[in-house]
Amino acid sequence: MRILVTGGAGFIGSAVVRRAVAMGHAVVNLDALTYAANPANLAEVAASPLYAFEQADIRDRVALDRIFRDHRPDAVMHLAAESHVDRSIDGPAAFVETNVTGTFHLLEAARAHWLREGRPPGFRFHHISTDEVFGSLGPEGRFTEETRYDPRSPYSASKAASDHLVRAWGETYGLPVLVTNCSNNYGPYHFPEKLVPVTILNALHGRPIPVYGTGENVRDWLYVEDHAEALLLVLERGAVGRTYAIGGESEARNIDLVRMICSIMDEMHPAGAPHDRLITFVPDRPGHDLRYAIDPSRIRAELGWRPSVTLQEGLRRTVRWYLDREDWWRPLLGRDGWGGGWGPGHED
Numbered sequence: 515m516r517i518l519v520t521g522g523a524g525f526i527g528s529a530v531v532r533r534a535v536a537m538g539h540a541v542v543n544l545d546a547l548t549y550a551a552n553p554a555n556l557a558e559v560a561a562s563p564l565y566a567f568e569q570a571d572i573r574d575r576v577a578l579d580r581i582f583r584d585h586r587p588d589a590v591m592h593l594a595a596e597s598h599v600d601r602s603i604d605g606p607a608a609f610v611e612t613n614v615t616g617t618f619h620l621l622e623a624a625r626a627h628w629l630r631e632g633r634p635p636g637f638r639f640h641h642i643s644t645d646e647v648f649g650s651l652g653p654e655g656r657f658t659e660e661t662r663y664d665p666r667s668p669y670s671a672s673k674a675a676s677d678h679l680v681r682a683w684g685e686t687y688g689l690p691v692l693v694t695n696c697s698n699n700y701g702p703y704h705f706p707e708k709l710v711p712v713t714i715l716n717a718l719h720g721r722p723i724p725v726y727g728t729g730e731n732v733r734d735w736l737y738v739e740d741h742a743e744a745l746l747l748v749l750e751r752g753a754v755g756r757t758y759a760i761g762g763e764s765e766a767r768n769i770d771l772v773r774m775i776c777s778i779m780d781e782m783h784p785a786g787a788p789h790d791r792l793i794t795f796v797p798d799r800p801g802h803d804l805r806y807a808i809d810p811s812r813i814r815a816e817l818g819w820r821p822s823v824t825l826q827e828g829l830r831r832t833v834r835w836y837l838d839r840e841d842w843w844r845p846l847l848g849r850d851g852w853g854g855g856w857g858p859g860h861e862d
């Protein structure tokens with residue numbers, strides 16, 4: 515298959531690109547290279563004849579049309595987005611422009627391509643979204659594909675809007691669409707503005723580990739390589755028009771997740787132990803959803819997918835990776851987006 519991946523230089527997109535190339539698919543990575551992108555995430559595929567890169571913005575319809583004509587993809591996996599909740603509070607405009615308007619332009623360019631090619635039955639437009647569109651849970655219950663939308667941050671509202679656009683293009687124009695809504699990812703190549711890498715790197719440097727509020731917020735964590743596997747499975751075997759909720763069935767309160775990372779650091783980097791002495795509670799941010807959790811019954815029953823690693827094992831692999839890959843994270847210190855700062859890393 516020839517897959518056009520948008521946002522392939524980001525955290526999850528690069529995991530998808532690496533996996534797709536390893537599976538033998540041809541991949542065209544379309545990415546604007548915003549602050550969140552890192553071409554170093556793709557070092558292992560950069561020289562592959564199966565890999566091509568197009569620097570373009572999904573808001574640029576002319577560029578999109580040219581890329582569809584040049585590469586004639588069999589499928590689109592749409593991951594390009596502004597993805598950081600804290601940034602969406604400080605500057606929501608970019609979230610509406612990329613996540614809503616950009617998705618609209620991509621859908622239109624994909625539809626024009628699909629019509630030009632004579633509506634190939636195997637064509638797929640796979641939109642990658644988040645469980646944050648469903649709002650916040652109380653202590654009980656889990657999100658399913660049927661949960662009512664209730665987004666509460668500019669980020670989740672913009673992703674919700676993009677989900678609606680994709681489904682509308684499926685219903686109205688017959689574009690063969692798939693939507694996935696996934697829980698929080700963690701793992702290698704995670705930009706160090708997010709909770710897991712911030713915790714690891716601050717622990718490594720003996721800096722305070724900031725935790726929002728009292729750390730009670732619960733997230734359902736999924737190892738990024740497991741998400742990439744699920745996404746390629748949905749692309750190949752998912753039913754057209756269907757939505758799949760993807761989650762790790764690994765719920766943890768933020769404070770417990772941070773403590774797990776600290777104890778792994780104690781073992782792998784004993785010099786700074788005990789690292790949990792660095793935990794510092796900081797004022798919560800507005801509208802911080804209490805709990806997200808996914809019921810992944812559908813993808814498990816229909817496609818036989820389940821996560822390959824537990825949260826403990828995935829965190830061990832992640833800590834090991836950051837300890838081994840200073841070459842990857844060192845150049846990001848002082849770059850826009852992290853600013854050499856050591857502020858709170860949001861989990862979403």
Ligand code: NAD
Binds near residue numbers: 525571592
């Ligand atoms: P990321 O911020 O790491 O990467 C986003 C990528 O999109 C970057 O490479 C960036 O350069 C690119 N991009 C941004 N704006 C663009 C534009 N206008 N045109 C072209 N490229 C642009 O994000 P991520 O964490 O890898 O998330 C990828 C997708 O998965 C997003 O759609 C996000 O909503 C979704 N998602 C993320 C999580 C998570 O835990 N990170 C969970 C569920 C769903």
